[in-house]
Amino acid sequence: xxxxxxxxxxKGINKEGEIDAVNRDMAISxxxxxxxxxxxxIDAEKHKPLLEMSFFDKVKMKEVxxxxxxxxxxxxxxxxxxxxxxxxxxxxxxxxxxxKLNQISDDIQTGLSISEAMAKHPDVFSNFYINMVxxxxxxxxxxxxxxxxxxxxxxxxxxxxxxxxxxxxxxxVVITFFVVMGLxxxxxxxxxxxxxxxxxxxxPIYTKIxxxxxxxxxxxxxxxLIFLVLVGVWIWRVSTSERGKVxxxxxxxxxxxIGDLYRKLFLSRIADNMDTMLTSGxxxxxxxxITGSVVxxxxxxxLIKSVVEDVKAGSSLSGAxxxxxxxxxxxxxxxxxxxxxxxxxxQILKTxxxxxxxxxxxxxxxxxxxxxxxMIVFLGLGVGILLVSVLMPIYNMVGSMG
Numbered sequence: 001x002x003x004x005x006x007x008x009x010x011k012g013i014n015k016e017g018e019i020d021a022v023n024r025d026m027a028i029s030x031x032x033x034x035x036x037x038x039x040x041x042i043d044a045e046k047h048k049p050l051l052e053m054s055f056f057d058k059v060k061m062k063e064v065x066x067x068x069x070x071x072x073x074x075x076x077x078x079x080x081x082x083x084x085x086x087x088x089x090x091x092x093x094x095x096x097x098x099x100k101l102n103q104i105s106d107d108i109q110t111g112l113s114i115s116e117a118m119a120k121h122p123d124v125f126s127n128f129y130i131n132m133v134x135x136x137x138x139x140x141x142x143x144x145x146x147x148x149x150x151x152x153x154x155x156x157x158x159x160x161x162x163x164x165x166x167x168x169x170x171x172x173v174v175i176t177f178f179v180v181m182g183l184x185x186x187x188x189x190x191x192x193x194x195x196x197x198x199x200x201x202x203x204p205i206y207t208k209i210x211x212x213x214x215x216x217x218x219x220x221x222x223x224x225l226i227f228l229v230l231v232g233v234w235i236w237r238v239s240t241s242e243r244g245k246v247x248x249x250x251x252x253x254x255x256x257x258i259g260d261l262y263r264k265l266f267l268s269r270i271a272d273n274m275d276t277m278l279t280s281g282x283x284x285x286x287x288x289x290i291t292g293s294v295v296x297x298x299x300x301x302x303l304i305k306s307v308v309e310d311v312k313a314g315s316s317l318s319g320a321x322x323x324x325x326x327x328x329x330x331x332x333x334x335x336x337x338x339x340x341x342x343x344x345x346x347q348i349l350k351t352x353x354x355x356x357x358x359x360x361x362x363x364x365x366x367x368x369x370x371x372x373x374x375m376i377v378f379l380g381l382g383v384g385i386l387l388v389s390v391l392m393p394i395y396n397m398v399g400s401m402g
Contacts, residue, residue: 003027003043007036017102034109059097059124061160065153067097072146081142082108100124113137128273128294135280145280152276156269159357163265166364167258173375177382184386186221189214192390201397210389242298249298253327257370261363266300267332268356275349285311303327316340 003024006016015036019027027041067088074084082105089101100121107117115134118125125133129149136145193211196203203211217224238244253259270291277287285308292304303324310320318337321328332352339348 003041005031005036005041006039007031008039009037010035017106018099019103019106030110034106059094059100061153061157063092063094063097064124064129065150065157067092068146068150068153072143072150075143075146081114097124114142126294128277128290131282131286131290132277132280135277135282139281141280148276148280152272155272155353155357159265159268159360162364163261163360166261166368169368170371170375173371173379177375177379180379181382181386182217184383185214185217189386189390190218192394196390196393196397201393203393204389207389207393210386246298246302253297253299257363257367261360261367262297263327264356264359264363266295266297267329268353268360269295270300270304271332271349271356272353275346275353278346278349284317300327317345 003019004016005019005027006014009015019030024041024043028038031038031041070088071084074087075081079087085101085105085108089098089105092098092101103120104114104117107120108114113134115130115137118133119130132145132149133142136142189210193214196207196211239248252262273291273294274287277290278284282290288304288308288311292301292308295301295304306323307317307320310323311317316337318333318340321333321336335348335352336345339345342348
C-alpha cells in the first residue's frame, strides 16, 4: 500500500512524500528508521483528489528517455545515486514522476539497490529497463547502462511514434469521409430530394437508391448508431481478453501493407532489445524472456516463449527462429546464424535492428504516399456520385421547363 507522510528530519527541515508499506504501522516504522519525526501518515489512495485519479496519472516514454539521459550524465559527473534521484525528483515537471523518484530516493536511502527501488514502479520502468539497471549494478557500468537505455528508448520512441502517426492520418481521412457522407444523407439530400419527388418527372434508378439510403438514415439511423456502439463495445471486450488479444494481433499481422509494417516493427524491436541486453552482459535466455514480455505483440510473445524452450533444450537461437518461418524471415535467421558462428551475435543483432528500422521508415513513407491520394480520390468520388445523383434530375427538370 502507498502512504503519504509529513515529517521533520533531525535538522528540523519539513519532509513530505510517499512510502510503500504493507500497512500503516510498517510505514511509520520505516520512516522512524530514517530518523524522521512523524507528523502524519495517511493512505494515499483513499485521499487522492478526483483530478489526480489514475486515469490522468501517466508517465510518457519521452519523459523516461530524458530521465535516463539525465541519470547517465549525473553518474558520469560522479554524483551519488541518492543525490541524483533527490535532485531529479524536485526538477521534473510531471508530478507523478516526481513522486516516483522521491519514493525511489527514499528506498535507496533505506538500503535498496536502484533496480530494486525501480522495480516497485512497473508502470514507469519496464521489466526490460529494470533488468538492464540490475546488470549495470552487477558489472559496475551504471553510467553506460543508463546511456544505452536512453539511446534504446529514444530509438523505440521515434519508431513507435512514426508508425502511430502514419496510421492516424488515414484514420482521420476515413472518419472525415463518413462524417461528410452522414451529413450529405441526413441534411443535404433530404432537402433536394423533396424538390425532385414533387417535380413529377421520371427519377433515375441511381437517384432512387440514394434517396432510399437517405430515408433509411433519417428514420432508422439511431438503430445503426446503436448497432455500431454495440460492435465497438464487443471489440473492446474482445481486445481486453487474452484470446482476443492473440486473435487481433494475428489479424493485424495479416492485413495487407499494414501487416508487413507491424512485422518489421516487431522484428526491429526484438533485435534491438536482444542487442542492448546481450551487450550489457545479460544471459541469452533471460534476454529472450524479457524481450518477449516487452515486444508488444501476443503473437511474437508466444513465439519467443517457444524459442526460449528450444534454446533451453540445446537448440541454437537461429535454429529456434527457423521453426517459425511466417514470423521470422529467412534473412533474420541467416544473419543470426552468422552471428553465432562468428561470435558477433550482438553486432549482428544491431545491424538487423538498424535494417528493420530503415525498412519500417521506408514502409511508412510508401504507405502514407499511397494512402493520401487514394483516400482523397475515394472521398471526392463519394461526394461526387451523391451530388450527381441528386443534381442531374434537377438539371433535367430545369432544362424541360426551359
